[in-house]
Amino acid sequence: MRQVEPKFDPAPSRWSYRYQRLMLTPLFRKTLRIGLPFALALGAGIMFFTDPDRQEALIQKVADLREQIETRPEFMVQLLEVEGASAPVEEVIREVFPFKLPISSFDADLDAVRVMIEDLPAVADASVRIRKGGVLVAKVVERQPIALWRVQDGLNIVDVEGVVIGKVLEHPKLMEMPIIAGAGAEKAVPEALSLSRAAKSLDAEVRGLVRVGERRWDVVMESGQRIMLPVDNPQRALERVIVLDDIKDMLNRDLSVVDMRIVERPTIRMNENAADDWWQVSQTTAGAVE
Amino acid sequence: MIELYESQRAMRNMRKAALQRGVVAVLDVGTSKIACLVLRFDGTDRLKEAEGIGAMAGQAGFRVIGAATTRSRGVKFGEIDAMQETERAIRTALQAAQKMANIRVDHVIACFSGAQPRSYGLAGAVELEGQLVSEQDVSRVLSSCDVPDYGEGREVLHAQPVNFALDHRTGLNDPRGQLGQTLSTDMHMLTVDSFAIQNLAYCVKRCDLELAGLAFSAYASGLASLVEDEQELGAACIDLGGGSAGVSIFMKKHMIYADSVRIGGDHVTSDISMGLQVPTATAERIKTFYGGVMATGMDDREMIEIGGETGDWEHDRRTVSRTELIGIMRPRVEEILEEARSRLDAAGFEYLPSQQIVLTGGGSQIPGLDGLASKILGQQVRLGRPLRVHGLPQAATGAGFASAVGMCLFAANPQDEWWDFDLPVDRYPARSLKRAVKWFKDNW
Numbered sequence: 001m002r003q004v005e006p007k008f009d010p011a012p013s014r015w016s017y018r019y020q021r022l023m024l025t026p027l028f029r030k031t032l033r034i035g036l037p038f039a040l041a042l043g044a045g046i047m048f049f050t051d052p053d054r055q056e057a058l059i060q061k062v063a064d065l066r067e068q069i070e071t072r073p074e075f076m077v078q079l080l081e082v083e084g085a086s087a088p089v090e091e092v093i094r095e096v097f098p099f100k101l102p103i104s105s106f107d108a109d110l111d112a113v114r115v116m117i118e119d120l121p122a123v124a125d126a127s128v129r130i131r132k133g134g135v136l137v138a139k140v141v142e143r144q145p146i147a148l149w150r151v152q153d154g155l156n157i158v159d160v161e162g163v164v165i166g167k168v169l170e171h172p173k174l175m176e177m178p179i180i181a182g183a184g185a186e187k188a189v190p191e192a193l194s195l196s197r198a199a200k201s202l203d204a205e206v207r208g209l210v211r212v213g214e215r216r217w218d219v220v221m222e223s224g225q226r227i228m229l230p231v232d233n234p235q236r237a238l239e240r241v242i243v244l245d246d247i248k249d250m251l252n253r254d255l256s257v258v259d260m261r262i263v264e265r266p267t268i269r270m271n272e273n274a275a276d277d278w279w280q281v282s283q284t285t286a287g288a289v290e
Numbered sequence: 291m292i293e294l295y296e297s298q299r300a301m302r303n304m305r306k307a308a309l310q311r312g313v314v315a316v317l318d319v320g321t322s323k324i325a326c327l328v329l330r331f332d333g334t335d336r337l338k339e340a341e342g343i344g345a346m347a348g349q350a351g352f353r354v355i356g357a358a359t360t361r362s363r364g365v366k367f368g369e370i371d372a373m374q375e376t377e378r379a380i381r382t383a384l385q386a387a388q389k390m391a392n393i394r395v396d397h398v399i400a401c402f403s404g405a406q407p408r409s410y411g412l413a414g415a416v417e418l419e420g421q422l423v424s425e426q427d428v429s430r431v432l433s434s435c436d437v438p439d440y441g442e443g444r445e446v447l448h449a450q451p452v453n454f455a456l457d458h459r460t461g462l463n464d465p466r467g468q469l470g471q472t473l474s475t476d477m478h479m480l481t482v483d484s485f486a487i488q489n490l491a492y493c494v495k496r497c498d499l500e501l502a503g504l505a506f507s508a509y510a511s512g513l514a515s516l517v518e519d520e521q522e523l524g525a526a527c528i529d530l531g532g533g534s535a536g537v538s539i540f541m542k543k544h545m546i547y548a549d550s551v552r553i554g555g556d557h558v559t560s561d562i563s564m565g566l567q568v569p570t571a572t573a574e575r576i577k578t579f580y581g582g583v584m585a586t587g588m589d590d591r592e593m594i595e596i597g598g599e600t601g602d603w604e605h606d607r608r609t610v611s612r613t614e615l616i617g618i619m620r621p622r623v624e625e626i627l628e629e630a631r632s633r634l635d636a637a638g639f640e641y642l643p644s645q646q647i648v649l650t651g652g653g654s655q656i657p658g659l660d661g662l663a664s665k666i667l668g669q670q671v672r673l674g675r676p677l678r679v680h681g682l683p684q685a686a687t688g689a690g691f692a693s694a695v696g697m698c699l700f701a702a703n704p705q706d707e708w709w710d711f712d713l714p715v716d717r718y719p720a721r722s723l724k725r726a727v728k729w730f731k732d733n734w
Contacts, residue, residue, distance in 0.1 A: 020389070
């Protein structure tokens, strides 16, 4: 028969028992598993980054990396291309373009460029984008010069909206554009245009249109004659003058003003000499008869 | 009495807290082994209410998630003999059980088998204040029981109301809400040596645990190994332990008597050790392998090598026939059973309607015990094994774990004890003034 040795009774020591119980506590275990590594990592991170040199180095590194990416050739803008602008406008745009090429597309503020171009007087609308191949394309819609506006210090070119595009440098006759003048003339450019088109059928040459009292137009002929048009429906009044001129050859007579302000009652103002002549003629004629 | 009421109540509150937390340990401090089970309560109490599951005895609500046993040291006759050793043994068992459960346990319910239990039957009667029996009336009738003088240095371990009677109707389980005049009760009170309780509490406290309940191990074994109809009709459970044999009598699902015999399996072992002149460890081994109580002709021819290591060849080569071994064991087992019989007789067990006797505990595994027991205890003897509970490891399903399993049931659905009812109102000092005023009104 096998001998039975008196067995030594194993028992955990008080401290090992307590340690095991502690390790079996769910909250403690969770703290040990999650909280402790977290706290350690956090502490190490904080200790590492409290040094200002290290902070600076890190910031520098990030900035360098950013720089590296930004200056990659894929992101660089090499060229400025202006579409839909005349040569002088394009020149101006190139002049005002704020960046020095080549430039990274991260740094190019397209919105600012667009606003800057749109602020140019000759530009009505602009859109700016970066095309493949590093080309910055500015698509420009120019204002169309449509009339000349006489102001005190010369002639301005205006578009339909009355915005001044530029000054006239060459002789105005060559530009074949109607001339307008007077206060508030630039606000009624379309009306002036249609009147001027209608006035082309007059035999006499038109010098320009004058806005009076910011409400109605006077047509000034080359000879200095004036056709005063009403506020309402000036077109018809002008046509009427044209008809009168055709039939009666009115404008070739010695008169200074055709007053159409009241359409039902066209009035003419003769020159002083003409009035005297007419007076004499009518008197002599009357005397001869008597 | 009030003090005891308070301490037991505190323990009950602790047990409630433990159940709320869901984990509680059960500790069976025995003479030969210390067993520890860790229970998890997962709150499936609703199963109890479903019909037909009542027979599950409330064990649906918990699960055993850790179990460990260790050899007991420092415990004699079911009482703590050497504190340090016992504490170490408890620590060993608890640590292993905790490790298996993988959860920390803070509350423990313990049971022990010794400490000279004494049973008392108390009776009390009280006139109802109103027509209806209220909770107050129940606590009044419980506190009206005349408590015998159970002596110095003893403490009440169990005080369970066993029966309520309302006027002439008796056998009520729950008299609350019923109509009547006089409410009377029968209470079973079990007292034990207070030193045993204090020692155990101290050991448990030394292990950083809270003692959340105490029970007598014979009571726990009865809960585990008696089937429901036996508990209902009346039966005795004899828990043959290592150092003592616990006896408990159940009736109407209540324990009505408990006692313990201070002889157990260890005495059988020491008999063998002395008779065969072998060490105790060898004697224990011979007992468990070849032990028996009924000799047959076959046993004469079965020779057991005893062995030894004295160096004397003649001494170390001895053999003994199994009949001789049985001859050593049988008188001691007979003595244990006769002692138990005398305790049962003293309790008036023969007047019970059913006289089933269930043998359980580690000692009940001796082959042929049922034959011997029926000669001494009567015909209605069977060997009992504990109830199967959820998650109990196979190794812990034997008869030796009856009280540990019973403690699980005790933890899961404890029976009402006297301290579960509120103190009657007139015990409170606030009421005494009112009573004085009432007395004045009545008399002047």
